[in-house]
Amino acid sequence: MSTTATTVAVPPSPPVSRRAPRPVPDPVPFARLVSVELRKCFDTRAGFWLLASIGIAALLATGSVLLWAPDSAITYSTFASAIGFPMTVILPMIAVLAVTSEWSQRSGLTTFTLVPHRGRAIAAKAVVTIGISIASTALALVVGVLGTVAGSALLGVDAAWNLGPERLFNIALAQVIGMLVGFMLGVTIRHSAGAIVGYFVYSFVLPGLTEVLAQTQQWFGDLRPWVDVNYAQSALYNGSLDASQWAHLAVTTFVWLVIPLAVGLWALMRSEVK
Template sequence: MSISSGAVPALGHSLDISSTQPTPFGRLVRVELRKTWDTRAGFWLLLSIAALTAVVMVIQLSVVVVQDITVTYNDFLTSTNFSVAVLLPILGILLLTSEWSQRTAMVTFSLEPRRPLVIVSKLVVGVGLALAAVLVALVLATVCNALYGPLSGDTVTWDASFAQTGAFVLLQLIGMLTGFAFAALLLNSPAAIVIYMVYSFVLPGLFSLGAALIGWFEDLQPWIDFNFAQGPLVDATMTGKDWAHFATSGFIWLVLPLCIGVWRVLRAEVK
């Protein structure tokens, strides 16, 4: 069968890649969001954040009712900080390191060679999931505080101010972003998780010990210990000096690792 001469230009025109449109940013975000629960690790991590937060709230409600302890809405909200704050950074880590640990970076950066957009889309997904986790925590704290009144017979107190709620949201975003920064810096899930755990649970103790034993280090600690600098933020009692401590230590432990990590991702060889 022969092909007419008129069919060839038509075929060539249909295969003209110069008219191919770039991938919309919204589609990149949807793809990265889908990746968070497509894998076993991502699915169970998302489920664990919600389940662990709920378990912590139920245990707290049971204890305060049985022991006849007076609590407020802010107490319930504060108790969710531990479960959410521990797991959200791991989510931030897996968002980025999964490309290398699961060896999908070649496919991702081949389909979308604009690496900055891929990084930003992952960051948008991380922020969105962090806000979703915060919303779950707020709902659970509201439910538990509402149940506390009938179960204990005490007056229900709704004492969380806008500043306290905003500080709670900011703390969770900082935790996720710190995990994301360590992930970009190391591009390895186990290493990033270990380093984050050391940063969160070992370094604060070492810094406190140094402040207790060395006089001049006590004055230096707020400027270099990001966890310590976030203390007043938990109580929403930040002053101008506290914000200076927060900004300086945050630059050391969040901004600087994030910038170096993003630079590394942009230049990393994909194998």
């Protein structure tokens, strides 16, 4: 290589027409970042239809219960779980895409130059994620109320309000955890397709494998509540939890959600945005 240079010393600054020094702008408030991130979740076709599909699935589920469920099953818990199940699939997708699109669509180049403290942008996404899961759960419960009332009126059965506040709280908590799993996979994998596949493996493939393992291996059957995160979380849908079930939930969620999320965030802060 022979790149010899015609290097020239930097000359003294010539006079320039300077603008008046400008005041330093105010920092971007966090609430503004949250509102921008919320908008970004739903301003694309994919985002819009994911949101719309929550409502559509809720209506379809309610209609299905009214049409096909036996009269004895026209209860609030039937409606709530029929509406809640499609949401457990759709909500984490929203969380995944909120994070991964910054990398897969490369919009992070703009996002992280406008908000160079990546932690603030990611925290805003986390707030939006949790907010959406709570709002969606509330929507499911309201649609469930309408379904129960309509069902009892149409079919002439008594409205069965068989979900207490504790169970409602547990269902909401399960939705938030599920959505945070999607958020964690988005942060850790930072690739849309990869993170979505990761979510399906995490939530739908692993439970089958652990189920088989638990039935064939006695030692795993005993250990399972402490290591199987889906098993521990499924308790939230099945009624109230006792102290040991809360402990299982806390331990598995810490290992399978909090630790990977921390590692993913640590890597994300140091990664290169290209």
